[in-house]
Amino acid sequence: MREGVDRETVKVKETKPTRSRRWGAIFAWSVLLLLLVLFGFGLMRREQGSISVGSVVPDFVLTTFDGREISLQDLAGQVVVINFWSSWCLTCDEEAAVLEQAYQLVRDSPVFFLGVNYSDTDWAALDFLEKYGITYPNGADEGTRIAQDFRIRSVPETYIVAPDGTLAFAKDGPFSSVDEILEAIESARLKR
DSSP, rough: OOTTOTTTTTTOOOOOOOOHHHHHHHHHHHHHHHHHHHHHHHHHHHHOSOOOOBBOOOOEEEEBTTSSSEGGGTTTTTTTEEEOOTTHHHHHHHHHHHHHHHHHHHTTEEEEEEEEOOOOOOOHHHHHHHTOOOOOOEEEEOOOOOOHHHTSSSSSSEEEEOOOOOOEEEESSSSOOOOHHHHHHHHHOOOO
């Protein structure tokens, strides 16, 4: 305090929060609460595991690397093999040739193969497809939306959809042989 000024004569100004500060605090706490709720729902969904055999497969639209849009709904009535993969996945390397061989054997039947590239760069994914001579449609899972709908845990994962739109087969990890894929496709065909 300055000399000559008595403490009692100096009035301390009380500061009250302004309305804008209060609304700002309410807004900040609301946003934080919303983020915590969304995070909690995400954790609950992840703990549910992958979609289960017999359940209806969620519809999605995949834009392929050559620009086509493929909707699962448009493939109704066919067996659909959906393979989640990435160029950085070592076991995806092991599986790539086997999937392409199986595709070549069934491509003239009502079976549709679809590759969903997960968390990858387009150039690396395209190099991977070229390296293994993959000819069935593939596209990037923008924002991992499709992977989230299927609640995948890792790559590769493959889902085979029956003609009625339900999940007939799910495999976590790579297929080891063409016969293993063809057996799964055949069991999905029989499900009506």
